[in-house]
Amino acid sequence: MxxxxxxxxxxxxxxxxxxxxxxxxxxxxxxxxxxxxxxxxNAGGKRLRPILVLALLHTYGKREELGMATACAIEMIHxxxxxxxxxxxxxxxxxxxxxxxxxxxxxxxxxxxxxDGLLTQSFSLIVNDPYCSVENKLRLVSELVKAAGxxxxxxxxxxxxxxxxxxxxxxxxxxxHENKTGKLLQYSIISGAILADAPEEDIEKLRKLGYHLGIxxxxxxxxxxxxxxxQKIGKPVGSDTLNEKTTYPKIxxxxxxxxxxxxxxxxxxxxxxxxxxxxxxxxxxxxLIANRDH
Numbered sequence: 001m002x003x004x005x006x007x008x009x010x011x012x013x014x015x016x017x018x019x020x021x022x023x024x025x026x027x028x029x030x031x032x033x034x035x036x037x038x039x040x041x042n043a044g045g046k047r048l049r050p051i052l053v054l055a056l057l058h059t060y061g062k063r064e065e066l067g068m069a070t071a072c073a074i075e076m077i078h079x080x081x082x083x084x085x086x087x088x089x090x091x092x093x094x095x096x097x098x099x100x101x102x103x104x105x106x107x108x109x110x111x112x113x114x115x116d117g118l119l120t121q122s123f124s125l126i127v128n129d130p131y132c133s134v135e136n137k138l139r140l141v142s143e144l145v146k147a148a149g150x151x152x153x154x155x156x157x158x159x160x161x162x163x164x165x166x167x168x169x170x171x172x173x174x175x176x177h178e179n180k181t182g183k184l185l186q187y188s189i190i191s192g193a194i195l196a197d198a199p200e201e202d203i204e205k206l207r208k209l210g211y212h213l214g215i216x217x218x219x220x221x222x223x224x225x226x227x228x229x230x231q232k233i234g235k236p237v238g239s240d241t242l243n244e245k246t247t248y249p250k251i252x253x254x255x256x257x258x259x260x261x262x263x264x265x266x267x268x269x270x271x272x273x274x275x276x277x278x279x280x281x282x283x284x285x286x287x288l289i290a291n292r293d294h
Contacts, residue, residue: 008281012047023121033110049075051285052192057192060198060277061277074122077119083101086111156182186210189206213286222248223258229294265286
């Protein structure tokens with residue numbers, strides 16, 4: 001039976017959003033830090049990264065509960081990165097998903113610590129996952145360190161900051177976003193495949209898929225910053241232009257950026273066609289990334 005993407009996204013999003021607070025509430029920690037962590041975790045969003053973990057398990061016919069801890073760990077890391085990105089020392093944003101940013105509500109010091117708490121708790125979820133073998137835990141943590149750390153998301157953020165007020169080449173811009181946005185999204189796919197015991201040949205194809213989807217995701221972000229609806233995206237449009245950031249539309253023109261987006265989505269779909277299993281849900285997610293409005 002084929003499941004509709006909208007039903008899949010809604011049901012998994014609800015499951016993830018019910019589980020995330022449980023992991024925080026069970027911590028033996030101060031109410032202040034838990035409240036700040038929950039504030040940003042509960043702020044909404046697409047939950048695309050954790051849903052991708054579950055989508056891989058669904059694709060390979062495995063129980064999705066096997067990926068719940070890792071899925072929630074990824075969402076915690078993504079949320080911590082947003083808290084820190086919004087700080088005055090970084091992007092200095094007042095709104096995130098239509099709500100005041102964490103530091104606007106709790107102050108800068110608590111916001112930094114809330115991000116730190118989410119980052120460290122994410123690793124705890126993986127290493128204490130009762131459904132995961134010791135071998136897979138080691139592999140998942142090793143992959144996550146690369147995806148989220150200096151070789152991945154953190155490194156991409158540094159490169160993004162260093163690229164401000166300069167005109168980047170297309171290769172330089174792609175390198176920034178391959179790390180800043182792409183690596184964690186790629187990890188969501190790879191971790192789901194590892195937990196599903198997918199063949200190694202498939203995992204390598206899925207790694208390439210994650211690369212294309214990560215770049216496509218960022219190109220769509222850049223397009224929405226110009227053409228998007230402020231109420232839907234939850235933040236002011238035009239901020240990239242105002243901050244003189246190098247973007248895909250700026251380098252390629254808007255038609256060129258849209259063509260590049262389609263190119264990456266097409267390459268992602270080609271990779272899916274060559275997996276050992278059929279993946280209707282993953283094909284639909286590719287199309288969602290290409291056409292999302294927030």
